[in-house]
Amino acid sequence: MRVQNVAQLSALTNSGPRTVIIGSGAIGLYTATELVKRGRRVIVIESGDNSLGGFASDSYASIGVKHVGIGTARSRTLGGTTNLWGGQLVEFQPVDFVGREWIPGSAWPVQYNEIAPFYSETYQNLGIDRAMQDDSAVLKAIGTKKPEFSEGIELFLTRWLKVPNFASFYAKAISDEPNLVVLTDHTAVGFTGSDGRIAAVKVVQNGGLIQTIAGNDFLVAAGTVESVRLLLHSANDPTWVCPWRRNQNLGAYFQDHIGCRVAVVHPENSKSFFNTFGTAVLSGHKFAPKLRLMNEVLETERLLNYQGCFIFESSVSENLVYLKQFVKAAIYSRKITGVPEFFRNLMACGKYLVPLMWKYVVDHRVFVPKAATISLGVQGEQMPCRESCITIDDNLLDRNGLPRVVLDWKISGRELAAIREFTIRVDRALRGAGLARLQILDDLAELNPRFISNFSDQYHQSGGALMGTSEKEGVVDRNLKVFGTDNLYVGGSSTFRSVSNANTTFMALTFATRLVQHLTGGGAEKLISQ
Numbered sequence: 001m002r003v004q005n006v007a008q009l010s011a012l013t014n015s016g017p018r019t020v021i022i023g024s025g026a027i028g029l030y031t032a033t034e035l036v037k038r039g040r041r042v043i044v045i046e047s048g049d050n051s052l053g054g055f056a057s058d059s060y061a062s063i064g065v066k067h068v069g070i071g072t073a074r075s076r077t078l079g080g081t082t083n084l085w086g087g088q089l090v091e092f093q094p095v096d097f098v099g100r101e102w103i104p105g106s107a108w109p110v111q112y113n114e115i116a117p118f119y120s121e122t123y124q125n126l127g128i129d130r131a132m133q134d135d136s137a138v139l140k141a142i143g144t145k146k147p148e149f150s151e152g153i154e155l156f157l158t159r160w161l162k163v164p165n166f167a168s169f170y171a172k173a174i175s176d177e178p179n180l181v182v183l184t185d186h187t188a189v190g191f192t193g194s195d196g197r198i199a200a201v202k203v204v205q206n207g208g209l210i211q212t213i214a215g216n217d218f219l220v221a222a223g224t225v226e227s228v229r230l231l232l233h234s235a236n237d238p239t240w241v242c243p244w245r246r247n248q249n250l251g252a253y254f255q256d257h258i259g260c261r262v263a264v265v266h267p268e269n270s271k272s273f274f275n276t277f278g279t280a281v282l283s284g285h286k287f288a289p290k291l292r293l294m295n296e297v298l299e300t301e302r303l304l305n306y307q308g309c310f311i312f313e314s315s316v317s318e319n320l321v322y323l324k325q326f327v328k329a330a331i332y333s334r335k336i337t338g339v340p341e342f343f344r345n346l347m348a349c350g351k352y353l354v355p356l357m358w359k360y361v362v363d364h365r366v367f368v369p370k371a372a373t374i375s376l377g378v379q380g381e382q383m384p385c386r387e388s389c390i391t392i393d394d395n396l397l398d399r400n401g402l403p404r405v406v407l408d409w410k411i412s413g414r415e416l417a418a419i420r421e422f423t424i425r426v427d428r429a430l431r432g433a434g435l436a437r438l439q440i441l442d443d444l445a446e447l448n449p450r451f452i453s454n455f456s457d458q459y460h461q462s463g464g465a466l467m468g469t470s471e472k473e474g475v476v477d478r479n480l481k482v483f484g485t486d487n488l489y490v491g492g493s494s495t496f497r498s499v500s501n502a503n504t505t506f507m508a509l510t511f512a513t514r515l516v517q518h519l520t521g522g523g524a525e526k527l528i529s530q
């Protein structure tokens with residue numbers, strides 16, 4: 001149920017234990033609905049409302065390496081950044097969790113064998129059934145099989161959600177579920193509590209009075225930048241003794257994926273190339289074949305973890321993107337604008353429409369025109385760096401009293417060698433398989449530091465509230481609980497110690513699945529019953 005003021009909220013949920021979640025984005029709505037399925041009462045506090053909006057441009061500043069995503073890749077709306085994302089789910093690998101001595105601070109307090117058992121349940125909660133979770137089964141269903149490559153390169157599939165917008169995916173739960181209440185248009189600005197126990201969240205609507213929302217346990221799921229901003233601001237709040245006030249790690253180790261194009265691709269055997277790397281479609285889900293280095297090679301060669309994907313561009317690429325956006329907007333936002341533009345783009349795709357439908361329905365593939373140019377793009381982890389950080393500027397407060405957040409993104413440059421090594425290996429592997437040859441960009445091939453200016457953030461903001469074994473190492477423990485507190489948790493990729501090559505949200509959702517189990521079956525349940 002959606003409400004728009006705190007008084008309404010009190011009337012609805014004034015009895016029984018409840019979890020209060022700050023943020024209705026990917027992690028907030030997912031965790032809320034999973035808790036409700038297990039009988040919990042949940043209140044979600046969302047700063048935005050239904051209309052697609054971002055954060056005010058004077059509420060943040062980016063210093064250091066230019067970070068585009070802090071401005072364009074965050075949404076302050078019901079459903080959060082799932083209003084913008086592609087919904088591509090990618091798994092972290094075993095190597096991502098172990099302490100790699102060439103990546104200082106990379107050891108996670110939770111290992112792969114502890115978290116991987118939650119992958120399947122997470123997929124299933126998002127509507128991806130077991131048959132769709134296994135790469136070999138999907139490849140078999142579309143009439144192909146996993147190719148073998150040399151150079152330690154392997155092919156893997158990423159999975160795309162049918163309904164990426166979580167406000168739509170969870171619309172029924174939000175409207176019908178009595179134990180789920182979503183309070184929109186209210187911004188969390190702090191906490192009350194004592195002796196490490198949080199009693200309530202302080203919220204403000206449009207610069208009005210501060211009100212409090214009490215709960216039994218609390219989850220900060222406001223996206224990396226806003227979660228850290230809220231925790232830093234609360235640490236400075238003179239009206240209480242904040243349990244994490246002295247934590248030196250809060251805000252440190254901000255990370256994002258680094259991405260860039262690395263090569264022009266010349267297929268040797270077009271049919272096999274497109275059959276191997278064309279995006280597949282099965283039961284309404286998209287599956288993108290990508291390349292990565294096997295874990296053993298990353299360990300023996302002491303490399304950072306990168307993945308590669310092929311980018312197909314043709315004269316109608318833009319038209320196709322427009323048509324896709326139009327249909328998405330019509331289905332999910334029920335907004336139909338730009339009808340003449342729709343027909344103009346449809347006409348431009350004219351001769352491709354029949355092959356496009358044929359490819360989709362019969363071959364289970366996304367159509368790529370023969371004349372398309374192909375390039376290889378990479379995405380992967382940056383070297384974690386303490387000085388890459390999020391801070392707040394208390395001299396500049398917004399109307400709700402929240403200080404401006406300042407992002408100082410830093411990258412070490414050591415990523416360049418890892419990207420070059422990965423690209424060279426992909427080139428050799430593709431040539432060896434008779435599929436394609438790469439024309440590697442000169443500056444990269446020559447390891448010229450100038451190439452670093454091609455790096456860009458990939459909208460996967462992470463770090464700032466790292467998971468650690470103690471307060472010396474992080475902000476939250478292995479169960480995502482803030483050190484020094486009994487009942488405050490942080491969800492999302494702000495808790496990641498390193499970022500793998502994989503888009504971060506599936507991993508963050510998997511940790512949310514584990515958190516739900518912890519809250520409903522473990523320690524937190526005991527606290528509530530006291």
Ligand SMILES: Cc1cc2nc3c(=O)[nH]c(=O)nc-3n(C[C@H](O)[C@H](O)[C@H](O)COP(=O)(O)OP(=O)(O)OC[C@H]3O[C@@H](n4cnc5c(N)ncnc54)[C@H](O)[C@@H]3O)c2cc1C
Pocket residue numbers: 022023024025026027028045046047048072073074075076077078079080081082084085086087088089090186187188189221222223224226227230459460461491492493503504505506
């Ligand atoms: C174009 C684009 C494509 C992407 N594609 C992918 C992809 O394919 N795969 C992938 O894994 N990731 C992708 N991402 C990243 C992904 O969208 C985010 O990682 C994910 O949405 C983060 O989830 P979250 O719940 O932590 O934060 P968000 O989804 O950003 O939600 C946070 C919510 O908290 C609210 N909030 C913030 N502060 C407060 C406050 N003080 N009080 C109350 N509410 C507050 C915000 O308004 C927002 O609704 C993409 C991002 C973009 C921009």
